Amino acid sequence: xxxxxxxxxxxxxxxxxxxxxxxxxxxxxxxxxxxxxxxxxxxxxxxxxxxxxxxxxxxxxxxxxxxxxxxxxxxxxxxxxxxxxxxxxxxxxxxxxxxxxxxxxxxxxxxxxxxxxxxxxxxxxxxxxxxxxxxxxxxxxxxxxxxxxxxxxxxxxxxxxxxxxxxxxxxxxxxxxxxxxxxxxxxxxxxxxxxxxxxxxxxxxxxxxxxxxxxxxxxxxxxxxxxxxxxxx
Amino acid sequence: xxxxxxxxxxxxxxxxxxxxxxxxxxxxxxxxxxxxxxxxxxxxxxxxxxxxxxxxxxxxxxxxxxxxxxxxxxxxxxxxxxxxxxxxxxxxxxxxxxxxxxxxxxxxxxxxxxxxxxxxxxxxxxxxxxxxxxxxxxxxxxxxxxxxxxxxxxxxxxxxxxxxxxxxxxxxxxxxxxxxxxxxxxxxxxxxxxxxxxxxxxxxxxx
Numbered sequence: 088x089x090x091x092x093x094x095x096x097x098x099x100x101x102x103x104x105x106x107x108x109x110x111x112x113x114x115x116x117x118x119x120x121x122x123x124x125x126x127x128x129x130x131x132x133x134x135x136x137x138x139x140x141x142x143x144x145x146x147x148x149x150x151x152x153x154x155x156x157x158x159x160x161x162x163x164x165x166x167x168x169x170x171x172x173x174x175x176x177x178x179x180x181x182x183x184x185x186x187x188x189x190x191x192x193x194x195x196x197x198x199x200x201x202x203x204x205x206x207x208x209x210x211x212x213x214x215x216x217x218x219x220x221x222x223x224x225x226x227x228x229x230x231x232x233x234x235x236x237x238x239x240x241x242x243x244x245x246x247x248x249x250x251x252x253x254x255x256x257x258x259x260x261x262x263x264x265x266x267x268x269x270x271x272x273x274x275x276x277x278x279x280x281x282x283x284x285x286x287x288x289x290x291x292x293x294x295x296x297x298x299x300x301x302x303x304x305x306x307x308x309x310x311x312x313x314x315x316x317x318x319x320x
Numbered sequence: 321x322x323x324x325x326x327x328x329x330x331x332x333x334x335x336x337x338x339x340x341x342x343x344x345x346x347x348x349x350x351x352x353x354x355x356x357x358x359x360x361x362x363x364x365x366x367x368x369x370x371x372x373x374x375x376x377x378x379x380x381x382x383x384x385x386x387x388x389x390x391x392x393x394x395x396x397x398x399x400x401x402x403x404x405x406x407x408x409x410x411x412x413x414x415x416x417x418x419x420x421x422x423x424x425x426x427x428x429x430x431x432x433x434x435x436x437x438x439x440x441x442x443x444x445x446x447x448x449x450x451x452x453x454x455x456x457x458x459x460x461x462x463x464x465x466x467x468x469x470x471x472x473x474x475x476x477x478x479x480x481x482x483x484x485x486x487x488x489x490x491x492x493x494x495x496x497x498x499x500x501x502x503x504x505x506x507x508x509x510x511x512x513x514x515x516x517x518x519x520x521x522x523x524x525x526x527x
Contacts, residue, residue: 101517105489141426152397156397163405
């Protein structure tokens with residue numbers, strides 16, 4: 088298998104997949120995932136290499152928690168129904184279930200909450216995001232809190248005559264457009280102070296495919312091809 | 321298939337038995353794939369069946385990493401909610417369902433361990449768990465083809481590198497946990513992990 092990254096970076100990818108990295112070292116590696124497609128591929132390669140080890144975990148009879156899981160499901164389903172109705176209300180494409188093929192996980196670096204006495208390298212985004220998953224869509228994003236700029240890199244997006252539009256869906260369930268992004272390569276999305284408030288833990292990021300005309304749109308016209316919840320590191 | 325047949329002969333069993341076990345594993349896998357497809361369509365009964373089939377395995381992952389019964393119980397609930405929420409993302413062409421489920425349980429357990437976990441126990445205390453993973457592997461040998469290679473490659477590593485990688489994978493130890501457990505400076509465990517991974521990769525490529 089061709090692997091264009093250096094052995095040192097490949098080892099770092101292995102450490103990330105193994106889970107031994109912590110603190111700043113982990114943040115640096117996760118940033119690499121966002122910034123380099125080759126590094127991201129190397130992490131996936133390591134995950135696949137290590138995967139057979141799961142077969143060696145011994146089974147342990149668990150306490151019966153199924154009823155507790157069901158109770159949580161009830162709450163979850165009720166909440167999701169409310170959110171879906173709000174999300175797609177007023178759009179031409181009302182669906183019962185979201186067809187998102189991918190969950191996006193945004194990781195807010197703890198650097199933001201850390202003491203300001205720690206100088207941050209000017210070029211590195213203080214906050215970053217990783218959207219990984221299905222085969223048809225893979226997107227990475229990093230937020231530079233200083234500039235209020237969201238850097239979104241389309242690693243894989245389905246070929247389409249439409250263009251990808253980025254949405255943030257805060258707790259009220261109403262999607263707000265963050266504008267169109269490039270179907271290939273990296274896009275820089277400058278956030279208004281209001282948008283910056285919305286890109287926070289617990290909110291959802293989504294990508295839908297839209298007509299370029301009239302963007303940013305008031306609401307998505309089709310189901311998102313990628314969604315995910317923002318969580319802090 | 322070669323690996324399985326060879327192992328069956330070593331163990332003194334006929335190849336037919338190994339093949340039957342292989343077939344059993346394949347149908348268990350297909351069944352789990354089908355259940356996850358139903359879970360993706362919000363089928364709660366399917367999730368109940370996934371729970372019945374996999375909770376002992378996933379609880380094994382949670383308890384091994386957290387070393388805390390109450391935490392493992394709580395994480396187990398969380399893991400099935402996560403499976404419910406993300407089943408649509410599982411792609412059976414890209415991997416086996418049980419390893420996908422185990423990865424969810426391992427990640428959730430490691431998250432907990434980093435936030436709330438007790439300090440890493442000394443290596444001497446971990447001996448039992450270090451032998452346990454390989455016994456588990458031997459039990460599973462007849463029903464999974466490619467696993468043999470990574471276990472052989474791990475066993476070929478110098479013992480300290482091997483222990484460090486196994487504690488990291490199976491017990492969720494971080495670099496600093498490893499240093500504390502193995503009673504060596506952080507730089508030492510880091511270099512064991514690095515060299516171990518490089519050698520592991522070479523071994524897997526050549527195998």
